[in-house]
Amino acid sequence: MSLDTNQLISNIKDAASSVINHNVAEIRGFSERQLSALALQAQLIAKAIISNEIGEDLRDYFLDSLEDMALNFAKTLRGLLAVTIEKVWNAIIGVIWSAIEACTGISLKVASL
Amino acid sequence: MFPTPTKLASTAFIFLAILVTSCTQLAPRYDAELYADLTEVNAELMQFFSSVSHGTSKDSYKERSQSYHSLIGKVDALAMQSNTRPIPNKKTLKKINNYLGSADRNLIFEEQPPSVASLQKISSSLNKMREEDEDKGLRSGAVALFKNEVIISMDQALTYESFLNR
Numbered sequence: 562m563s564l565d566t567n568q569l570i571s572n573i574k575d576a577a578s579s580v581i582n583h584n585v586a587e588i589r590g591f592s593e594r595q596l597s598a599l600a601l602q603a604q605l606i607a608k609a610i611i612s613n614e615i616g617e618d619l620r621d622y623f624l625d626s627l628e629d630m631a632l633n634f635a636k637t638l639r640g641l642l643a644v645t646i647e648k649v650w651n652a653i654i655g656v657i658w659s660a661i662e663a664c665t666g667i668s669l670k671v672a673s674l
Numbered sequence: 675m676f677p678t679p680t681k682l683a684s685t686a687f688i689f690l691a692i693l694v695t696s697c698t699q700l701a702p703r704y705d706a707e708l709y710a711d712l713t714e715v716n717a718e719l720m721q722f723f724s725s726v727s728h729g730t731s732k733d734s735y736k737e738r739s740q741s742y743h744s745l746i747g748k749v750d751a752l753a754m755q756s757n758t759r760p761i762p763n764k765k766t767l768k769k770i771n772n773y774l775g776s777a778d779r780n781l782i783f784e785e786q787p788p789s790v791a792s793l794q795k796i797s798s799s800l801n802k803m804r805e806e807d808e809d810k811g812l813r814s815g816a817v818a819l820f821k822n823e824v825i826i827s828m829d830q831a832l833t834y835e836s837f838l839n840r
Binding site: 633656 | 699792802
């Protein structure tokens with residue numbers, strides 16, 4: 562039995578697209594929440610400064626803090642990206658190995674995560 | 675611009691290296707207990723912020739001292755717990771990073787889970803809030819700012835940890 566490469570390519574595309582579509586939706590939701598919360602923080606800082614609710618010391622702290630949180634947001638996005646790459650890769654490998662198993666009749670025993 | 679043959683060969687080498695190891699893992703394993711503890715401490719944090727939402731007086735700080743220390747201790751412990759999980763395919767991650775570094779990419783994957791930095795940020799926010807509360811007391815505007823900081827960082831930690839459940 563020969564391996565149908567056109568079918569294999571189509572299966573790989575489907576597997577990768579399924580993972581990407583699902584993960585991108587989750588990442589988009591997270592990004593929107595974070596951006597809204599960071600914008601709210603900027604608004605709260607401005608309001609607190611105008612109404613003298615915070616002194617100079619706290620003002621500087623909150624401004625520095627905003628940068629730290631933006632950096633952590635970027636780090637989290639990078640972490641989510643690494644997990645997405647891992648899932649895409651494993652989905653592709655799973656499809657390829659299954660195709661080879663079906664073609665050769667040999668069990669390749671893909672380890673589950 | 676098309677990649678050079680050297681870059682293509684490097685990419686192919688990395689992919690081959692990963693292929694040889696079959697299913698690969700580039701991020702830590704999901705820890706259900708850690709996630710449950712995170713959601714629990716998150717609820718405690720929100721309860722605490724609710725109790726001080728109208729502002730505080732330094733005269734009554736002693737009443738809140740134990741809550742601050744308890745929450746800071748729990749968050750620090752969770753950061754440690756998150757950081758002690760091994761990444762199974764460290765070598766693969768290193769190979770990918772070497773490639774990204776040699777190709778002048780600005781994206782390098784870290785071994786430390788990003789939730790660690792987010793939890794450390796929550797701890798530092800609570801510490802700063804505690805100091806201010808003890809020294810001067812807090813006005814409601816300052817409490818709202820500290821609360822939003824914790825919400826932002828907790829969202830980062832919870833989202834990442836939940837994402838690991840693959």
